[in-house]
Amino acid sequence: MIKLPTIKLGAAIGLASAFACGPSTAADLVAGQAAFEKFACASCHGADGKSSVLPSYPVLAGQHADYLRHALRSYQRGASGGGVNARSNAVMTALVPQLSDADIQNIAAWLSSLPSDLSVRR
Numbered sequence: 001m002i003k004l005p006t007i008k009l010g011a012a013i014g015l016a017s018a019f020a021c022g023p024s025t026a027a028d029l030v031a032g033q034a035a036f037e038k039f040a041c042a043s044c045h046g047a048d049g050k051s052s053v054l055p056s057y058p059v060l061a062g063q064h065a066d067y068l069r070h071a072l073r074s075y076q077r078g079a080s081g082g083g084v085n086a087r088s089n090a091v092m093t094a095l096v097p098q099l100s101d102a103d104i105q106n107i108a109a110w111l112s113s114l115p116s117d118l119s120v121r122r
Contacts, residue, residue, distance in 0.1 A: 032110025035103045039095055049111050062116025068108035072096055 036042065036049070041060075045052050049061030060068065070085075077086040079093035087093075099107070 028106045028109045032106035035107050049114050050116050060111045061114035062118035065108040065112035068111055069104055072104045
């Protein structure tokens with residue numbers, strides 16, 4: 001029989017809450033909104049992330065943060081010449097190389113926190 005190490009209840013709860021909460025903190029959300037505004041994302045996706053200027057532009061508000069992070073990193077791969085899961089779009093591949101990892105984390109956290117028809121908050 002394999003003996004597994006025991007984890008104290010307090011440590012287990014702390015670890016579980018860290019994973020459940022993820023990287024989204026109040027400071028991250030504020031920084032995410034600031035980065036969204038700084039990089040002029042609203043010019044296509046709307047200031048609220050859901051009032052896109054063209055129907056072909058996706059609604060970003062309420063999307064899952066991990067999906068948004070993946071999409072932004074895919075555009076970065078597309079801008080750097082392709083690769084696995086690379087996306088190509090003239091506007092996005094011109095803008096996303098300017099985003100740092102922290103910008104991507106913060107923008108994704110902020111957008112996912114916004115109300116939208118894409119998600120149901122309980």
